[in-house]
Amino acid sequence: MDLKKHWDRAYEGKDIQKLSWFEPLPEKSLELIAKCNLAKDDKIIDVGSGTSTLMDALLDAGYKNITAVDISAAALQSSQQRLGPAAKNIEWLVDDLTHPRHLTKIKNVALWHDRAVLHFLLQEKDRQTYRKTLLDIVKPGGHVIIAAFAIGGATKCSGLDLYNYDRESLVDFLGAGFKLLHSFNHTYTMPSGDERPYIYTHFVKHKNQQA
Numbered sequence: 045m046d047l048k049k050h051w052d053r054a055y056e057g058k059d060i061q062k063l064s065w066f067e068p069l070p071e072k073s074l075e076l077i078a079k080c081n082l083a084k085d086d087k088i089i090d091v092g093s094g095t096s097t098l099m100d101a102l103l104d105a106g107y108k109n110i111t112a113v114d115i116s117a118a119a120l121q122s123s124q125q126r127l128g129p130a131a132k133n134i135e136w137l138v139d140d141l142t143h144p145r146h147l148t149k150i151k152n153v154a155l156w157h158d159r160a161v162l163h164f165l166l167q168e169k170d171r172q173t174y175r176k177t178l179l180d181i182v183k184p185g186g187h188v189i190i191a192a193f194a195i196g197g198a199t200k201c202s203g204l205d206l207y208n209y210d211r212e213s214l215v216d217f218l219g220a221g222f223k224l225l226h227s228f229n230h231t232y233t234m235p236s237g238d239e240r241p242y243i244y245t246h247f248v249k250h251k252n253q254q255a
C-alpha cells in the first residue's frame with residue numbers, strides 16, 4: 045500500500061473536526077508538556093502531526109521553535125490554512141518516519157511528541173527506524189511523549205492495522221537510555237461518540253545518553 049496516498053486521501057477535502065482522531069484541545073498532551081518545563085525557544089517536534097490542534101496550542105503558549113512532521117503534505121497544508129499567518133512560525137516537514145530524509149538532519153530536540161503515530165508501524169524494522177531517529181535527535185535530558193492505542197482497545201484506525209501498547213511495552217521499546225516519568229490510561233471519545241483507550245507515556249532521555 046502507498047501510505048502517503050492513503051494519508052493524503054484521509055485528509056484531502058475533509059472537515060478535520062470529523063476525523064476520528066480529532067481533539068478540539070489536546071489536553072492530555074498539554075498536561076504532560078507542562079511538566080517538561082521547556083524554555084520557549086526549546087526545539088519541539090510533533091511527529092505525525094496531521095492537522096493536530098497541538099500546533100495552535102503550542103503557539104498560543106508562546107513556543108517559538110516547533111516542527112510539525114507528517115507523511116501527508118495534504119495534512120500539513122490543511123494545518124497551515126487553519127493557522128493562517130501564524131503558520132510561518134512553525135517549520136513544516138513532509139517526511140516518512142519509516143524512511144526519514146529530513147527529520148534526521150534536526151538536532152537538539154527538547155521534546156519529541158507523538159499522538160497516535162507509532163502504533164501504525166507494524167514491522168520491527170520500521171519501529172527500529174523510528175526509535176533510532178528519536179535516539180539520534182532528542183538531546184540528553186530531552187523529553188519524549190508517546191500516546192498510543194492501548195492493549196485491549198481498537199486494533200484498527202483509518203482502515204489500517206495497529207500495534208497496541210501498554211506502559212511496559214513502551215518502556216521496553218525506548219530502552220535503557222530513557223527514564224519513564226509519567227504514564228496513564230486515557231479514554232478518548234471520537235467525534236462519533238465511540239471510545240478509544242490510549243496509553244500516554246512521558247520519558248526523559250538520560251543526561252549522559254548520547255545518540
Ligand SMILES: C[S@@+](CC[C@H](N)C(=O)[O-])C[C@H]1O[C@@H](n2cnc3c(N)ncnc32)[C@H](O)[C@@H]1O
Pocket residue numbers: 047051065066067091092093094095096097113114115116119139140141142158159160161164201
Ligand atoms: C491518527 S493520525 C494522528 C494525527 C495527530 N497526531 C493527532 O493527534 O491529531 C496519524 C498521523 O500519522 C501520520 N503518519 C502515518 N504514518 C506516518 C509515517 N510513516 N511517517 C510520518 N507520518 C505518518 C498520518 O499522516 C496522520 O497524520
